[in-house]
Amino acid sequence: MSKVDLDRIDRKILHELMRDATIPVAQLAERVGLSQTPCWKRVQKLEAAGIIMGRVAIVDPAQIGLGLRVFVEIEAPDHSREWRAEFRAAIAEFPQIVEVHRMAGDVDYLLKVAVADMAAFDDFYLQLTRRLPCRNVTSKFSMEVIRDTTVWPIDTVTA
Template sequence: MTDQIDALDRKILAALQDDASRSLDEIARVVGSSKTPVWSRIRKMKEAGIIGRQTVLLDAEKLGFEACFFVLIRTSEHEADWQKKFLAALKARPEVQEAHRLAGEIDYILKVRVPNARAYDAFYQALISEVRIYNVTALLSMEEIKASPLLPLGPVS
């Protein structure tokens, strides 16, 4: 469906990214359309998987999650069983906000949010007790300069 996204769809997506808690009437007003076509388009984009689960953004630091680590993982294991076990371990750990498989010298990078360094160590110890990992490097983020869940949709004139 992505090739069928038109200017109105982009406006709707931009409005939802800006504030998905707005009413359908408000979104329709913002995008310059009426409620029924906007509702229909949102429904179609949900069915196509373009719009996923809706949630709220929380302030991690205000909730006590003051430490953000980027964890670089190298493994000597590349078998399907190891990968399945590793992915299950990651999915079971709520501290892992993001996990990416990489090309290059590093196999995986994780974004891990915890209250402090001691909590990170507990996370690390639990992870290495569950799966065998060749090398782990943890980088503590000193300051978050930019973070955005918004996709650059381009002009939505």
């Protein structure tokens, strides 16, 4: 996807919405220096362009019984189109996988997994490794979340 040119007002709108998507449009407009109608039209334009991908509630995983976060590194047995398609199909079957990244370096894929506890992770691990052939699977357990944000560092001063 190509980068879209955003002016300072668009960046301010995004900054405010990343911090709180429930902000009333009147308050948003005031914070970015617009009246309500032009502000709302800009929000709609940002949504239509796919820059704003959705508005969601950010939930504390521990509060809903998902207290263990695990980063799973996967090395593919090969880099064929068939294996990649199988990988995509397999990860779609596991709601415990909340992020997937194709990596450069020693590891081919990095998965972020959210589960209740070690027993739940063991069950997930067994199911995943039965479902998908991998050369190597390494799991790293998060002991403490120091920072976890959905607010991207957008420049609101220049542009």
